[in-house]
Amino acid sequence: MNRTIARRLAANAYALRIPRKAFSSQAPGNDVSSVPTCPSHEHEVKQNLKNDDKLYDVAIVGGGMVGMALACSLARMPLTKQLNVAIIDSNPALQNKLIIKKEDPPDPRVSTVTPATISLFNDVGAWEYVLQNxxxxxxxxxxxxxxxxxxxxxxxxxxxxxxxxCVVENKVLHYALLSCMQNTEFQKTIYSSRLTSMAVHRSSSSTRADSTSSTTLHNQGNLAKLDLSDGSSLYAKLVVGSDGGKSRVRELAGFKTTGWSxxxxxxxxxxxxxxxxxxxxxxxxxxxxxxxxxxxxxxxxxxxxxxxxxxxxxxxxxxxxxxxxxxxxxxxxxxxxxxxxxxxxxxxxxxxxxxxxxxxxxxxxxxxxxxxxxxxxxxxxxSLKHANDYASKRVALIGDAAHTVHPLAGQGVNMGFEDAFALSKVIAEGIAVGTDIGEVSLLKKYEAERKPANIMMMAVLDGFQKAYSxxxxxxxxxxxxxxxxxxxxxxxxxxxxxxxxxxxxxxxxx
Structure with a gap:
């Protein structure tokens, strides 16, 4: 009996083995051969994907401050720094190195960052860039x-x-996060484009990371397909909407919202x-x-x-x-x-x-x-707006895509930064135990951490707004x-x- 149990456990361990990486560690933008496949299926994978289709672990839609905070955190953590990440944003500042001169007049768009946010920036090495400006x-x-x-x-x-x-201009925060990410060997591809459509299959089938075909992966809900305004397409195991209060990701994923102007x-x-x-x-x-x-x-x-x-x-x-x-x-x-x-x-x-x-x-x-x-x-x-859910299969929302609040206490961006860093830790936890990073059960852990805290802050701010109106x-x-x-x-x-x-x-x- 003991030998039989031992053989079954060994077989299960082999079947559920954790792959070394979700995708290849080669430079971003590789062809479909960067997907881990069994040799017998390599030809099938190449046939089922177009030549210009790219595969990524994470696609971050929105490269503003909160989206860059997520990318920076992923780039700095040992378990996530090997991920292949796409950043989708039409802002040309992401492609070109930002130049900020101290003699330039201050930009009116600023954020008040809390000590907790400063601590998070310090943890990933981004705060030193803020202090330079x-x-x-x-x-x-x-x-x-x-x-x-x-x-x-x-x-x-x-x-x-x-x-x-600490009060900091938004452009300085953005520069600090972008500089922090660029000064790593993080595998990233920046698409200067807009998201036009997204297909996410929400089946409950297997989430093994070593599936043998990209088409199989997509059909089984193991990849999301994103179409961009420049005509290109890409696939990702996880799509993160950090694209603001009018989030296209939130809309395409079908997340409902509650709120008012x-x-x-x-x-x-x-x-x-x-x-x-x-x-x-x-x-x-x-x-x-x-x-x-x-x-x-x-x-x-x-x-x-x-x-x-x-x-x-x-x-x-x-x-x-x-x-x-x-x-x-x-x-x-x-x-x-x-x-x-x-x-x-x-x-x-x-x-x-x-x-x-x-x-x-x-x-x-x-x-x-x-x-x-x-x-x-x-x-x-x-306005006040809150997504009823922050996560579904293959999709997660952070920052203003998940919640917008009254600015009377300057807490909106801090809520977004905490979202970004919390999600990056959940992704790392998933990788540590071999879980598919786009699996809804994993992403709901992020939602369970951030949603109550955000709702509490929103209630406090809305209460102040009404009390003083x-x-x-x-x-x-x-x-x-x-x-x-x-x-x-x-x-x-x-x-x-x-x-x-x-x-x-x-x-x-x-």
Missing amino acids: RHAFFDKMQVWDYTGLGYTRYEARDINKEALG YPQNAIICTVEHTVENQCAWQRFLPAGPIALLPIGDKFSNIVWTMSPKEASDCNSMKEDDFIKAVNHALDYGYGPHPKSSLLGNGDIFSWLRADATSSAKESFEIPPKVVKLASARMVFPL VDFGPLNVLRAAAFNGAHYISPLKRSIISYASGEQKLPLFY
């Missing part, structure tokens, strides 16, 4: 209400950190001060928040949320009038400066002062005055109490900072 760490943040009833200050020292975050637009631009700004500022106004974010060299970035008509009016203003409007919104406009507490003297929270954080003892400050517009103004609509007396008092509570209650303040910095998964006390 313009960026601005900030160690304090002030948030207040236009009614003058409440405010709160957050400081990195409240959680024993050196910084709350906000009755707001955001206007963004770069402004200049006479002194360097080292604090992140956010004021909630009747029509939406305005944020002033430092980006270094006496420059700051404005993200101002308002009604579509107001955004159109602000966008068409003369520069001097716009600067006046910005300073009005950040100073005495719409209401007075807040006092130290809801009652003006701190008595309502005086019993908490003994345990208050050091930042709670800091008084309200006025943001630095804006003196010049340093970039063009850009306007874009705001109503100008009503009793609600104003409740909001002011919330500001003061966050200002004086140390556990609450630390929890908020830790959650916003990505170090705590849920916005709870600890």
Whole structure:
């Protein structure tokens, strides 16, 4: 009996053997001979594929910041760096080495990256490229209400950190990730094209990685076929949609979404001060928040949320009038400066002062005055959208393709980066145990990790948006109490900072 069991186990182990690589380790763009096949089937494979069809382990559709974060992470991990990857994006910057000059004016499109994101960038070696270019760490943040009833200050020292975050131009983040990937021997092919169609068979048949024919692989659901706008086609075991809020991958794969448009637009631009700004500022106004974010060299970035008509009016203003409007919104406009507490003297929270954080003892400050517009103004609509599923057989969504959020806390890109790094780890786990990297059971592990965290963040941001979109007396008092509570209650303040910095998964006390 024992010998019989031993023989069966040996036979099963051979049948389920893990191939050394999903595909050949030769340079990308090889012909179909790069697919591992049995000699008796090699001729069949060549006949069933066109000469210009290419085979890849992973096809990343969308080479923006989040897509490049995935590629960079795959390029750096031992288990994934041998993968053959296609990146599909018509942006010419991907083909040509980006050149960023420090003397160039800042781009108005920036991101506030959290300490958790910075740690991920450090892990793959991309952060060193960010540090070579313009960026601005900030160690304090002030948030207040236009009614003058409440405010709160957050400081990195409240959680024993050196910084709350870092504001970086999107082009610098993109350059850092692209440079990091290019400085490896990663097998990548960049297609300067657009995805036009995609065929994914969702059968539940075998997922063995050593199948003998590409046609068999495709028919059994082991490859996805992608057709591009330049007429070329390629096959991949896994297609990753990182192509933004209007994702073509999401559409073609049939993922349903839930969401709505906000009755707001955001206007963004770069402004200049006479002194360097080292604090992140956010004021909630009747029509939406305005944020002033430092980006270094006496420059700051404005993200101002308002009604579509107001955004159109602000966008068409003369520069001097716009600067006046910005300073009005950040100073005495719409209401007075807040006092130290809801009652003006701190008595309502005086019993908490003994345990208050050091930042709670800091008084309200006025943001630095804006003196010049340093970039063009850009306007874009705001919405919330969430894919009901992040993964199906052969397809996974990351970043804005999976979720878009209100920009009031600058969390959207951090959510996307965490998606990218989480998916790369799941792919590595699949390779480690010999699982087909496009198998839905593996990809659902990525979804199970990221979906709850993203939904929680989206709920928090949407709640803030709705709470500060109503100008009503009793609600104003409740909001002011919330500001003061966050200002004086140390556990609450630390929890908020830790959650916003990505170090705590849920916005709870600890």
